[in-house]
Each structure stands twice: as structure tokens, then as C-alpha cells.
Amino acid sequence: MTIAARQLENSASDRHAWFSQDRLGMFIHWGLYALGARHEWLKNREELSDEHYQRYFDNFDPDLYDPKEWARRARLAGMKYVVVTTKHHEGFCLWDSKVTDYKATNTPCGKDLLTPLVEAFRAEGLKIGFYYSLLDWHHPDFPIDVHHPLRNHPDAEALNADRKIANYAAYMREQVRELLTGFGRVDIIWFDFSYPGRKYHGLLGKGRADWESERLIELVRELQPEIIVNNRLDLPPGELPDVTTPEQYTPRVAPAIASQGVLWEACHTFSGSWGYHRDEDTWKSPEQIIQLLIDSVALGGNLLMNVGPTGRGTLDARAIDALQVYQNWMAVNGRSIYGAGPSELPVPAGCRYTQRGNRLYLHVYNWPYRHVHIEGLADRIAYAQFLHDASEVRWFSHARDVDSNIGVMVPEGMIMLELPVRRPDVIVPVIEIVLKA
Structure with missing residues (x-):
């Protein structure tokens, strides 16, 4: 050029x-x-x-x-x-x-x-x-x-x-x-x-x-x-x-x-x-x-x-x-949406990502039972919350045992978000993930 x-x-x-x-x-x-x-x-x-x-x-x-x-x-x-x-x-x-x-x-x-x-x-x-x-x-x-x-x-x-x-x-x-x-x-x-x-x-x-x-x-x-x-x-x-x-x-x-x-x-x-x-x-x-x-x-x-x-x-x-x-x-x-665009991270099934700076937005189309597994974010998450009400979304990594009584473990290299059983009363719920600087 x-x-x-x-x-x-x-x-x-x-x-x-x-x-x-x-x-x-x-x-x-x-x-x-x-x-x-x-x-x-x-x-x-x-x-x-x-x-x-x-x-x-x-x-x-x-x-x-x-x-x-x-x-x-x-x-x-x-x-x-x-x-x-x-x-x-x-x-x-x-x-x-x-x-x-x-x-x-x-x-x-x-x-x-x-x-x-x-x-x-x-x-x-x-x-x-x-x-x-x-x-x-x-x-x-x-x-x-x-x-x-x-x-x-x-x-x-x-x-x-x-x-x-x-x-x-x-x-x-x-x-x-x-x-x-x-x-x-x-x-x-x-x-x-x-x-x-x-x-x-x-x-x-x-x-x-x-x-x-x-x-x-x-x-x-x-x-x-x-x-x-x-x-x-x-x-x-x-x-x-x-x-x-x-x-x-x-x-x-x-x-x-x-x-x-x-x-x-x-x-x-x-x-x-x-x-x-x-x-x-x-x-x-x-x-x-x-x-x-x-x-x-x-x-x-x-x-x-x-x-x-x-x-x-x-x-x-x-x-x-x-x-x-x-x-x-x-x-x-x-x-x-405003000022956001695509993310290079692999998106979980049934979801879409948009991203704006260090804010990653996970749009959940198909509501899962309790958990969403995401990759590419190991040691990168500073905080996570639902966007509609700023309520915290807890997350777990491979190094942390989620529930030792039933043997739930997060696969290596993955992050697991813990969601409510029932979908929030939002057409498409959005989880805002704040990434570490």
C-alpha cells in the first residue's frame, strides 16, 4: 500500500x-x-x-x-x-x-x-x-x-x-x-x-x-x-x-x-x-x-x-x-454493544462474545444448567458480573476444587462460571468479565 x-x-x-x-x-x-x-x-x-x-x-x-x-x-x-x-x-x-x-x-x-x-x-x-x-x-x-x-x-x-x-x-x-x-x-x-x-x-x-x-x-x-x-x-x-x-x-x-x-x-x-x-x-x-x-x-x-x-x-x-x-x-x-466489537477468544457453545477494551461480554443464548466453561482466560479474570444488575458471577479455575463431595473439577486450561439454575428475566443475559490489565 x-x-x-x-x-x-x-x-x-x-x-x-x-x-x-x-x-x-x-x-x-x-x-x-x-x-x-x-x-x-x-x-x-x-x-x-x-x-x-x-x-x-x-x-x-x-x-x-x-x-x-x-x-x-x-x-x-x-x-x-x-x-x-x-x-x-x-x-x-x-x-x-x-x-x-x-x-x-x-x-x-x-x-x-x-x-x-x-x-x-x-x-x-x-x-x-x-x-x-x-x-x-x-x-x-x-x-x-x-x-x-x-x-x-x-x-x-x-x-x-x-x-x-x-x-x-x-x-x-x-x-x-x-x-x-x-x-x-x-x-x-x-x-x-x-x-x-x-x-x-x-x-x-x-x-x-x-x-x-x-x-x-x-x-x-x-x-x-x-x-x-x-x-x-x-x-x-x-x-x-x-x-x-x-x-x-x-x-x-x-x-x-x-x-x-x-x-x-x-x-x-x-x-x-x-x-x-x-x-x-x-x-x-x-x-x-x-x-x-x-x-x-x-x-x-x-x-x-x-x-x-x-x-x-x-x-x-x-x-x-x-x-x-x-x-x-x-x-x-x-x-x-456501543463501541464493542469482536473478541479473538474461543466462544463457548450457545454464546457470543463482544469486547470493549478489558471488558469481555458473554451473551448467553442457550441457558445452561449452572455452569459455563470458557477457555483462554486462565489467570486473566479480575471480576465477573451480570450486566443487567451488577450481581457477582463466581468463577473457578482448574486449581480450585468446586465441590469435593461430588468430585466436580474444572478441566485444565478452562475457567468455569457458576450461574443460577434459572435464567435471569432478561431476553439474552450478558455476563461482563473484567480482564486483568
């Missing part, structure tokens, strides 16, 4: 240090699809024409919208940043964009919805991220392709004849310019997504040549030099993204590009849909949503957890309950 490249890498690391410290963010998917209430891809899935989809635009009026309440709940849940869909694949914009009429200010709502959201989340101390879809099923110059609602239209190829992707790429740059100049500092821009290899009935997928990704990211860097940009622009090989974003998937090993570790963030939903879905019933259990967070941090990553507000601008009861799960758990276990 050249000196210049190393300096650039170190500079990026310094700029993005907050990201690995904060660990948990809120994703918000909100648009016209909230009125359909059956998945944010409903226009695609049901192959709806613009004329049919117009009913949602004509009736969009989130009269109960209170971004201060969203922001308050995010903060209480322990979330430190937000990423909101300024424009999803449907092409609808939450802000008063000057280059389209397809925006919130032209609906019955009649107002910019993005500005008050940014102000509300900033007021609660959260950093701001903008999601921006590279797809746009409403724009007249966006060519029909495998993901477009008109992909099976008998005249799809003929309809594409007059569509000019270069015009659309220029449109995107103007909208990104608006987003990155009209709302103060933006900490993350989350582009979504590229699919250059996907062909369908002769219709080509789209990637960096279509988006003019190099020009787009050059503009982003010019307007907001400190911003974090995700990995979905299909940039040329060798150009590492600021952050890699596995979706609805938790890696078993930390992501890497060309054997080089990268900043990463898993994004997940509480249910099976990103947008509001009235009848969707695969909501994750409290254990699952806590473990998603721990699993990410244990591998050095972040978690971006999604809510899909309703068409009236509220968070539905199921989402509020899920946020409450994070609120309760993070209130007592947050220091095992």
Missing part, C-alpha cells in the same frame, strides 16, 4: 469512527406503498401501471405524522442513527424536489415530510442517513427491465425505444444534489441497488454504466466529504465501499473484499416486509431481534433495523412492541 493510499484509508477510518461506536440504527421505509399496505414492492409484484398506482398518490395524507415521536422511540430503543427512504423504487419523493412533480408536496398532504423528520431525529441526537433508490418505476426515462412493473407488457421493447437512461442519470444527480445541499450535514447516503447481470426477455439489467456511478459518487464526495456511502453503486473492482450492507442475512464470518476487512452493517426487518404490511405475520420474536444485534456486533458489524410506518404516518403496535424490546434490553446491556 502506498503512503497516499494508507493516509486515505486512515482518514476514512477517522471520519467513520462514529459508525462502529454507535452500532444500532433505525431504517425507515415509507412511501405511497404504505397505503397499499401489502409490501413496498407491490407495484412490481402486481405489475401495476402508473394509472393504477396513482390512487395512492391521490390519497396520500398522513395526518397523524409525528416525526418527533418516531425519533423519541428510536432514541429510547438505543438507536444512534437513522436512514430514511427519501425515494424508493416507486419514484415518490418525501421532500419538495424541484425536478419532479411526483412528491409529497403535490399529494393531499401538501407538505415536505423530510425536513421535519431530519429536524426531529437531530434533536434527539441521532445522525442522519438518506436512502435513495437508483430504480424509479415512475420516471419516463427509466428503461423497463427485469424489476420494472411493465416487464411483461407486450410492447415493453417498443416502450423502451424513447427512454434515455442518460437523462435519468442526470435527474438522479440533481436529486442527490438537492438532498446533500438542502438538509445540512448528512452522515450516510444509502443507494439501492445495482443488477447489471440480470436479463429478462431481452431487457437488460442496470449497473454503474447506467447510473453513471463514478460521476454520482464524485458529486457526493464533493458535496459531503465526510459522508458514508454504501456498496450498491456497482463501482469498479478495487474501489472499496465505505460500508458493505448484507440484507436480511447475518454473516457467519465478517465480510471482506479481496481478503480485506470492511466496515459493514446488516439491515433487517422486524417482519418480512420493509414497507407497512397490514397482514404480514412473520414478525420476529424478541429473542431473534436481540440476537440479530449481538450477532452483528460480535463480528464487528452494525445493525440497521427497519420500521415501516402506516399511511397515516404512525408506527403500528407491532413495531412499537419490537422497539420496546430493544429499549428494555439496551437500557441495561448497552455497554456490551
Whole structure:
């Protein structure tokens, strides 16, 4: 690595240090699809024409919208940043964009919805991220392709004849310019997504040549030099993204590009849909949503957890309950997450480690009967306690006979933690192990 490249890498690391410290963010998917209430891809899935989809635009009026309440709940849940869909694949914009009429200010709502959201989340101390879809099923110059609602239209190829992707790429740059100049500092821009290899009935997928990704990211860097940009622009090989974003998937090993570790963030939903879905019933259990967070941090990553507000601008009861799960758990276990990362120690079965300095955090997924055996800590433990209530956890080493009456001995090289028979009333109990200096 050249000196210049190393300096650039170190500079990026310094700029993005907050990201690995904060660990948990809120994703918000909100648009016209909230009125359909059956998945944010409903226009695609049901192959709806613009004329049919117009009913949602004509009736969009989130009269109960209170971004201060969203922001308050995010903060209480322990979330430190937000990423909101300024424009999803449907092409609808939450802000008063000057280059389209397809925006919130032209609906019955009649107002910019993005500005008050940014102000509300900033007021609660959260950093701001903008999601921006590279797809746009409403724009007249966006060519029909495998993901477009008109992909099976008998005249799809003929309809594409007059569509000019270069015009659309220029449109995107103007909208990104608006987003990155009209709302103060933006900490993350989350582009979504590229699919250059996907062909369908002769219709080509789209990637960096279509988006003019190099020009787009050059503009982003010019307007907001400190911003974090995700990995979905299909940039040329060798150009590492600021952050890699596995979706609805938790890696078993930390992501890497060309054997080089990268900043990463898993994004997940509480249910099976990103947008509001009235009848969707695969909501994750409290254990699952806590473990998603721990699993990410244990591998050095972040978690971006999604809510899909309703068409009236509220968070539905199921989402509020899920946020409450994070609120309760993070209130007592947050220091095992914020600023923590992976440990090099071998982790006991049914557990996960995170570590921050000389504090090692053992997250116990599968509650054992009385004991957990751990290795690699002989003569290294100064103290151990449950994190939720600071109650001591006793530990024994090979040199100490636990109970001579029944002949219990700790295997050589191991440490044994003695736990209560019944699991504490915590979704995932955490044991904080203080290591000797």
C-alpha cells in the first residue's frame, strides 16, 4: 500500500469512527406503498401501471405524522442513527424536489415530510442517513427491465425505444444534489441497488454504466466529504465501499473484499416486509431481534433495523412492541454493544462474545444448567458480573476444587462460571468479565 493510499484509508477510518461506536440504527421505509399496505414492492409484484398506482398518490395524507415521536422511540430503543427512504423504487419523493412533480408536496398532504423528520431525529441526537433508490418505476426515462412493473407488457421493447437512461442519470444527480445541499450535514447516503447481470426477455439489467456511478459518487464526495456511502453503486473492482450492507442475512464470518476487512452493517426487518404490511405475520420474536444485534456486533458489524410506518404516518403496535424490546434490553446491556466489537477468544457453545477494551461480554443464548466453561482466560479474570444488575458471577479455575463431595473439577486450561439454575428475566443475559490489565 502506498503512503497516499494508507493516509486515505486512515482518514476514512477517522471520519467513520462514529459508525462502529454507535452500532444500532433505525431504517425507515415509507412511501405511497404504505397505503397499499401489502409490501413496498407491490407495484412490481402486481405489475401495476402508473394509472393504477396513482390512487395512492391521490390519497396520500398522513395526518397523524409525528416525526418527533418516531425519533423519541428510536432514541429510547438505543438507536444512534437513522436512514430514511427519501425515494424508493416507486419514484415518490418525501421532500419538495424541484425536478419532479411526483412528491409529497403535490399529494393531499401538501407538505415536505423530510425536513421535519431530519429536524426531529437531530434533536434527539441521532445522525442522519438518506436512502435513495437508483430504480424509479415512475420516471419516463427509466428503461423497463427485469424489476420494472411493465416487464411483461407486450410492447415493453417498443416502450423502451424513447427512454434515455442518460437523462435519468442526470435527474438522479440533481436529486442527490438537492438532498446533500438542502438538509445540512448528512452522515450516510444509502443507494439501492445495482443488477447489471440480470436479463429478462431481452431487457437488460442496470449497473454503474447506467447510473453513471463514478460521476454520482464524485458529486457526493464533493458535496459531503465526510459522508458514508454504501456498496450498491456497482463501482469498479478495487474501489472499496465505505460500508458493505448484507440484507436480511447475518454473516457467519465478517465480510471482506479481496481478503480485506470492511466496515459493514446488516439491515433487517422486524417482519418480512420493509414497507407497512397490514397482514404480514412473520414478525420476529424478541429473542431473534436481540440476537440479530449481538450477532452483528460480535463480528464487528452494525445493525440497521427497519420500521415501516402506516399511511397515516404512525408506527403500528407491532413495531412499537419490537422497539420496546430493544429499549428494555439496551437500557441495561448497552455497554456490551456501543463501541464493542469482536473478541479473538474461543466462544463457548450457545454464546457470543463482544469486547470493549478489558471488558469481555458473554451473551448467553442457550441457558445452561449452572455452569459455563470458557477457555483462554486462565489467570486473566479480575471480576465477573451480570450486566443487567451488577450481581457477582463466581468463577473457578482448574486449581480450585468446586465441590469435593461430588468430585466436580474444572478441566485444565478452562475457567468455569457458576450461574443460577434459572435464567435471569432478561431476553439474552450478558455476563461482563473484567480482564486483568
